[in-house]
Amino acid sequence: MAEGKLNIYNLGDVGVRLNDSPIHVPDGSLTEAQNTQISQQSGEHAIRKRPGLTKLTDTAAAGRILAMANLPFADPLEDAYGGLGSTMEYGIDSVSGTSRRSSDGTTWAYASSIAAADLPQPAANGRTHQGGYIYGGVLYYPHTDGSLRQYDGVHSGVHSTPPSTLGGLPYSAIHSIVGSGSTLYALVAYTSDSIRFKYAVYSCTLTGGTWTQQAESFDTQNTVASGVREAQNVDGLTYWNSKLWVIVHGTDAAGPITDDNIVVLSITPGDTSWATDRTVTTSFGILGTILGGGNVLWIAYSLSSGSPSNKLDKRTTGGVWSTVLTASAQILPLYALGDRLYVNDSAVIKRSTNAGTSFTSFSLSPSPSAGSSGVRGFVLGSTYYLVLTSYGVVKDDGVTPTLVDAAFPLAAGALL
Amino acid sequence: MPFYLIHAGTALQKASVNGTLTTLSLPSGVTVSTSYPARFATLNREVVVANATSRNIVVSPIDLSTRLLSIDGPGASVPSLSATGTGVLTGEYRYKVTFLIMSGSTVLTESPFSSVAGPVTTASQQVSLTSIPTSGTSGVNARRIYRTTNGGTDYFLLTTISDNSTTSYTDNTSDYDLALLPTADDLGNPPGSDATDRFRLLVSWKDRLWGSPAVNPDRVYYSENRKLWAWSATNFLTVKPVGEDQIGVTAFMVRRDDLLVGKKRALWMIRGTPPDTIQDIQIYEGPGPVSQEAAIVIQNVAYYLGEDGVYEVSGTGVSRISDEAVHPWFTTDTYFNRKLFSAAFARWNPASNTLEIHLAAAGSSSIDRWVSYDLRRKIWLGPHKTDAFTPSMAGLMENGLGILATVLGSTAGNLYRESATSFNDDATAVALSITTKNFGMNTPDIQKFYGELSVITRVQSGGTLTITPTVGGLDASAGSAISHDMTLGRERLRRLGAGRFAKLQFTNSASNQDVEIYGFELPYHELGRR
Numbered sequence: 001m002a003e004g005k006l007n008i009y010n011l012g013d014v015g016v017r018l019n020d021s022p023i024h025v026p027d028g029s030l031t032e033a034q035n036t037q038i039s040q041q042s043g044e045h046a047i048r049k050r051p052g053l054t055k056l057t058d059t060a061a062a063g064r065i066l067a068m069a070n071l072p073f074a075d076p077l078e079d080a081y082g083g084l085g086s087t088m089e090y091g092i093d094s095v096s097g098t099s100r101r102s103s104d105g106t107t108w109a110y111a112s113s114i115a116a117a118d119l120p121q122p123a124a125n126g127r128t129h130q131g132g133y134i135y136g137g138v139l140y141y142p143h144t145d146g147s148l149r150q151y152d153g154v155h156s157g158v159h160s161t162p163p164s165t166l167g168g169l170p171y172s173a174i175h176s177i178v179g180s181g182s183t184l185y186a187l188v189a190y191t192s193d194s195i196r197f198k199y200a201v202y203s204c205t206l207t208g209g210t211w212t213q214q215a216e217s218f219d220t221q222n223t224v225a226s227g228v229r230e231a232q233n234v235d236g237l238t239y240w241n242s243k244l245w246v247i248v249h250g251t252d253a254a255g256p257i258t259d260d261n262i263v264v265l266s267i268t269p270g271d272t273s274w275a276t277d278r279t280v281t282t283s284f285g286i287l288g289t290i291l292g293g294g295n296v297l298w299i300a301y302s303l304s305s306g307s308p309s310n311k312l313d314k315r316t317t318g319g320v321w322s323t324v325l326t327a328s329a330q331i332l333p334l335y336a337l338g339d340r341l342y343v344n345d346s347a348v349i350k351r352s353t354n355a356g357t358s359f360t361s362f363s364l365s366p367s368p369s370a371g372s373s374g375v376r377g378f379v380l381g382s383t384y385y386l387v388l389t390s391y392g393v394v395k396d397d398g399v400t401p402t403l404v405d406a407a408f409p410l411a412a413g414a415l416l
Numbered sequence: 417m418p419f420y421l422i423h424a425g426t427a428l429q430k431a432s433v434n435g436t437l438t439t440l441s442l443p444s445g446v447t448v449s450t451s452y453p454a455r456f457a458t459l460n461r462e463v464v465v466a467n468a469t470s471r472n473i474v475v476s477p478i479d480l481s482t483r484l485l486s487i488d489g490p491g492a493s494v495p496s497l498s499a500t501g502t503g504v505l506t507g508e509y510r511y512k513v514t515f516l517i518m519s520g521s522t523v524l525t526e527s528p529f530s531s532v533a534g535p536v537t538t539a540s541q542q543v544s545l546t547s548i549p550t551s552g553t554s555g556v557n558a559r560r561i562y563r564t565t566n567g568g569t570d571y572f573l574l575t576t577i578s579d580n581s582t583t584s585y586t587d588n589t590s591d592y593d594l595a596l597l598p599t600a601d602d603l604g605n606p607p608g609s610d611a612t613d614r615f616r617l618l619v620s621w622k623d624r625l626w627g628s629p630a631v632n633p634d635r636v637y638y639s640e641n642r643k644l645w646a647w648s649a650t651n652f653l654t655v656k657p658v659g660e661d662q663i664g665v666t667a668f669m670v671r672r673d674d675l676l677v678g679k680k681r682a683l684w685m686i687r688g689t690p691p692d693t694i695q696d697i698q699i700y701e702g703p704g705p706v707s708q709e710a711a712i713v714i715q716n717v718a719y720y721l722g723e724d725g726v727y728e729v730s731g732t733g734v735s736r737i738s739d740e741a742v743h744p745w746f747t748t749d750t751y752f753n754r755k756l757f758s759a760a761f762a763r764w765n766p767a768s769n770t771l772e773i774h775l776a777a778a779g780s781s782s783i784d785r786w787v788s789y790d791l792r793r794k795i796w797l798g799p800h801k802t803d804a805f806t807p808s809m810a811g812l813m814e815n816g817l818g819i820l821a822t823v824l825g826s827t828a829g830n831l832y833r834e835s836a837t838s839f840n841d842d843a844t845a846v847a848l849s850i851t852t853k854n855f856g857m858n859t860p861d862i863q864k865f866y867g868e869l870s871v872i873t874r875v876q877s878g879g880t881l882t883i884t885p886t887v888g889g890l891d892a893s894a895g896s897a898i899s900h901d902m903t904l905g906r907e908r909l910r911r912l913g914a915g916r917f918a919k920l921q922f923t924n925s926a927s928n929q930d931v932e933i934y935g936f937e938l939p940y941h942e943l944g945r946r
Contacts, residue, residue: 003941006855009872011933015795017853018744022890022917023860025853032921033797034849037768038790039932048874048932049848049924051767052840053802053824053832056435063425065825067709068811069456071463072418073477135478181476183519205520212520241441242481242555269519270557272581295439317441 011047012038059353105385105395105404135179135206142174148186160208166190166198166217175199178239182206183269185214185244187237199234201244203269215267215274218248240292241317243268245277247290247299262301264290264315278321293336296355300331300343312343314356324356342386342396349386351396362396418814421475423454423468424829430480433814435831443484444554446471453709453809455618457625459644464625466615472608474524474644486609486645487515487556489527493549495561495585497534503542503588507566510534511543514603515551516558516576525645526560527551528604529571543587548577556580562600565591570599601640602648607631617708619668621675622689626668633664636677638690653696655684666704667711669718669729676718676729678705683734700734703727709761709809710773714791719771721746721760726773726789737789742796745787751799753780763810765822767834772822774807775799782806782827804841805830840928847925854890854917855938863946866912867939869898869920874932875905881931882923888915902931914943 010028017029037050102108133140139151140159150159164171169190177186183203190198200217204210218234234248243266261281265274282303291298297315312325325331329346336342341352343359350359385404386394395402420431421440426448430438442448447470454468463475464485472485490513497511511534515527536543548559558578562571572594574587607613607629615627625639636653640646655665655677669676675686676699683700687693703722705711710721718729725738725746738746745751753776760783762773770788777785777799784806787798809825813833824832832842839846857864866887873881881900886892898909912918918938924931 002859003939004857006857006938006940007935008852008937009935011850011852011935013793013795015741015790015793015797017741019739019741022854023856027853027855029853030797030850031853031919032799032849032851035800035846036797036848036850037770037788038793038795038797040768043874043932046874046932046934047797047850049839049846049930050800052835052838052846052928053804053842054835054838054840055842056431056823056831056833057437059435059437060829061422061424061429061431061437061825061831062427062439063450063829064827065422065424065809065829065831066450066468067423067453067456068431068809068813068823068825069421069454069458069463070418070812071421071458071477073461180479180481181519181524182478182522203520205522209520239479239481242443242483268555270517270555270580272579295441 010045012043012045102404105393108393108404133177133179135177135184138206140177140184146171148174148177160204160211162186162188162202162211163213166200167219169198175234176237178237178244179206180239180242180269185237185239185269186211187234187246201237201246201267214244214269215272236290238290238292238297240297245290245292245297246274247301260304262299262303264299277319278315291336291341293341296336296341298336298341298356302330312345312356324352325350325359349394419477420811420813421454421456421463421465422809422825422831423448424825426450428454428465428469428475428482431813431831438480440475440480440482442469443471443473443482446473446482446484452614452616455615455627455708457618457620459620459623459625459639460642462644464618464644466608466618466627469608470611472606472615483517483524483555484609485525486605487517487525487527487551487553489514489603489605490530490549490551492531494530494533495545495548497536498544498546499536499538499541500544500586501542502540503538504540504590505538505543505566505588506540507591508535508537509543509566509587510536510564510571511545511574512562512571513549514560514562515553515556515580516560517555518558518578523643523645526603526643529562529600545585545587546583548583548585550580550583561585561587563587563589563594565595572597573600601643601646602651603640603645604647604649604651606637606639606647617665617668619670619675621668621670624690626675626686628665628668633662634658634679636665636686636696641690651690653686653694655679655682655696656698657682666706667708667720669705669711669713669720671713671718671729672716678711678720680704680706680723683729700729702734706757707760709759710757712762712764712771714764714771719762719789721757721762721773723754723757726771737794738796742787745796745799749778751778752776752785753778756781756783759783761810763822763824764812765834766812766820767822767836770797772800772810774810777801783808801847802841802844803847804844805832838928839930845925845927845929848923848931850922850933852920854886854919856917857940857942859942860916861945863914863916863943864918864940865914865943866918867941868908868911869936869938870906870908871900871936872906872934873900873902874930874934876902876930878903879924879926879929879931881933883909884921884923885912885918886921887913887918890917892917894921912938 014028016033017025035050036047039048141149143149147161148159172189172191175187175189182205185203187201198217198219201214202211203214234246236247238245245266248263261279264278266277267274289300295317300312303309310327310330311323312331313321313323315321327345331343331345343350349362352359393404395404422429422431428440449468452467455466457464466472473482474485475482510532512529514529517524557580558576560576561574563574608615613629613631616630617628619626623642625644626636628636634655638651663680665677666680667678677684683704684696685699686696688695703724705720706723712719720727725736728735728737756776760775765772769791772786772788774783774786776783785799785801789796805826807824808827811823812820813823815821822834879902881902883898884894886894900907
């Protein structure tokens with residue numbers, strides 16, 4: 001009787017074969033190969049278990065996922081200093097240093113790409129929130145010479161120059177900058193003394209060029225001019241839900257201000273008149289910040305009377321306003337990324353990942369001051385980082401924020 | 417890092433490479449359907465979304481803002497014309513008006529033309545235009561006026577009014593100056609601009625968008641060059657046969673310089689450049705793609721699921737690559753629910769260089785299985801499954817190293833990416849099951865005794881591989897299982913016993929357990945004919 005030995009070492013060569021009859025199918029064939037693959041690394045001719053599929057995040061999307069598109073553009077919500085050549089970089093001060101840079105969130109070094117002399121200075125008068133703004137992987141920041149500078153992580157230079165005067169008043173400062181599509185929008189302050197202000201929102205393209213005023217300017221109190229929109233202060237510009245939004249303190253569409261209310265106004269770029277979206281009646285309020293993120297527009301403000309007097313409110317895309325947080329001291333929004341928001345509430349960092357439905361508190365040691373209004377955050381890899389003025393950089397690893405760069409507090413007039 | 421747009425439930429969301437999700441705000445009145453998958457097409461650094469959205473919309477990848485792709489035009493509202501003063505115009509002139517949304521000098525969208533205003537007759541005069549229509553559409557911030565030359569029928573851009581309020585304009589532009597400009601593109605709103613129709617399919621190809629609508633499903637419309645808002649009503653091709661089913665065009669596949677257009681039982685190719693050299697050619701008479709999601713181009717070769725198998729379209733023509741080995745997967749009801757072939761979807765797995773096609777198991781109403789085709793070795797593996805979730809979508813996503821990795825979406829709304837280190841589907845073990853052929857040693861009529869099986873596997877730090885032999889006739893039952901210690905690498909196991917055939921099943925469902933089988937040896941001797 002014949003004998004022999006079957007040697008099968010080609011399980012990865014033939015694969016599943018179902019066409020042949022059971023006695024005609026060649027050796028090495030399989031009738032089933034569930035969850036297998038041929039290893040691409042030193043595994044030719046063998047067969048192995050396929051790798052696993054790992055859930056990217058525990059947060060589910062809005063429902064069954066039906067389609068996906070790959071967009072080969074910079075992630076706009078990487079905000080990012082991560083967009084500057086895969087590094088994070090924030091300004092220190094205008095005298096002693098230049099800026100701090102890290103590529104891993106742990107090791108920080110001085111960066112000299114933006115010279116100290118180029119860092120923005122506080123304005124002599126008026127509002128001094130001269131913030132840098134990251135958009136499309138480029139940092140835009142106002143310079144003391146009146147120009148808007150740009151920095152892509154390697155090179156810096158003049159981007160454009162805002163109009164030198166508005167209604168006869170000289171340029172003072174760029175209050176804030178936002179971007180949408182191929183356009184930058186900036187809230188610009190003009191002032192000649194401590195009580196005469198004008199604010200206007202301007203647009204210019206990402207490639208520079210002429211600045212174009214958007215809608216009416218705001219004349220602040222005591223610059224009485226009938227027929228001109230007035231406001232006591234304009235404190236914040238954001239782009240959200242295809243509109244530009246500002247928060248102002250007391251406004252009247254045509255002439256002297258008749259109230260001290262806190263008012264949220266919006267325009268669709270190209271429109272000529274601001275539209276009132278919300279008015280908070282108060283005898284005198286302190287404005288905070290307006291910030292758009294994901295499906296939510298946030299405002300923080302303080303009222304002169306009533307309890308609670310310090311509030312964080314949100315607006316849905318459907319136009320519904322609600323208060324999501326109250327406090328004994330002024331609440332300062334720090335950073336919004338999508339529906340994730342960080343605020344500084346009486347020196348405690350609070351985070352919401354569900355559009356303000358609930359907040360998780362994080363106590364930092366040493367505690368940041370109540371006025372430590374870090375204005376920016378950024379993402380590097382999968383970690384969120386917050387920058388708190390006079391405190392440093394805080395890494396939020398999803399569990400507990402960790403201090404990573406507190407030895408280098410930001411000075412007054414810092415870039416961020 | 418790039419990012420991703422996903423259609424999830426009734427929302428469009430942005431997903432970062434680490435899975436962070438952000439819901440996009442949609443233009444007022446626009447809703448997202450759960451019945452139709454979104455179609456995405458990128459042109460001019462903007463993303464057009466159709467099919468799932470109640471209107472075609474545009475997403476800016478720079479800030480995730482959204483807007484309608486199209487806006488209504490002035491329609492029959494046209495300027496009043498009168499000859500006036502002294503000027504350079506002599507003859508007969510006609511005008512049209514459009515509405516625009518612009519960002520700086522960039523046109524975001526332009527409406528269809530108004531009806532024709534005029535003619536107005538002049539003799540060395542100017543033309544006064546009054547009552548120029550304004551738009552009630554939010555965001556319109558410019559208008560354009562177009563004009564003919566004397567007695568002409570082509571329209572040229574006369575001027576752009578950079579507001580939505582000015583209602584008068586005086587024209588004193590000579591025919592010579594006007595005709596230095598190119599003739600105006602044919603403007604128009606595409607299907608999906610209102611609720612009467614939608615683009616079922618949409619793709620970007622040769623600097624234009626190409627779409628097939630629901631109302632005329634045998635047609636393929638195309639936009640003007642790099643103008644995603646300009647769709648002339650006459651810019652379409654008809655893919656035959658016409659009107660023979662309600663499905664029409666089933667899939668687009670961009671392959672090199674061609675746009676492949678599938679129908680259920682034919683495959684066409686569009687070549688050339690509109691308007692002069694564009695043509696559609698039938699390249700295959702036979703089963704075409706049944707699902708846009710199961711039609712994919714990998715390295716210059718198109719693959720699609722047809723009603724009777726998987727097809728390959730390469731430089732050598734169209735062929736059915738499932739014929740030789742796994743034809744029964746696609747032509748019987750034993751393995752898959754063929755009614756759900758139209759819901760199948762495909763992906764390329766760069767790590768294993770495989771085409772993977774997701775299907776519903778026989779009797780299942782979910783897309784809960786997939787098969788893979790090794791593109792280099794040209795062999796099939798599967799059917800595969802996961803016990804962790806039900807896949808609902810497949811695609812590619814960069815990992816933290818910027819390298820493409822296969823990704824699946826689930827019916828529960830989660831994204832899963834293939835791991836480089838884990839053998840679990842999230843927290844659930846991957847269940848390996850390999851079944852060999854029936855080995856008859858070329859003597860299927862002879863009874864044999866199968867001796868001690870030896871197995872050689874990759875040495876692991878732990879774990880066992882379960883081997884279940886079946887020895888006997890072709891209808892024999894499985895025998896008792898054998899356990900192979902994978903820390904040994906090679907192990908000699910028990911005798912398998914007597915029978916005409918022997919086959920082996922290798923299984924492992926241990927958590928995070930790697931398994932790699934190099935081969936096995938099985939001694940035998942013939943017992944004779946029984």
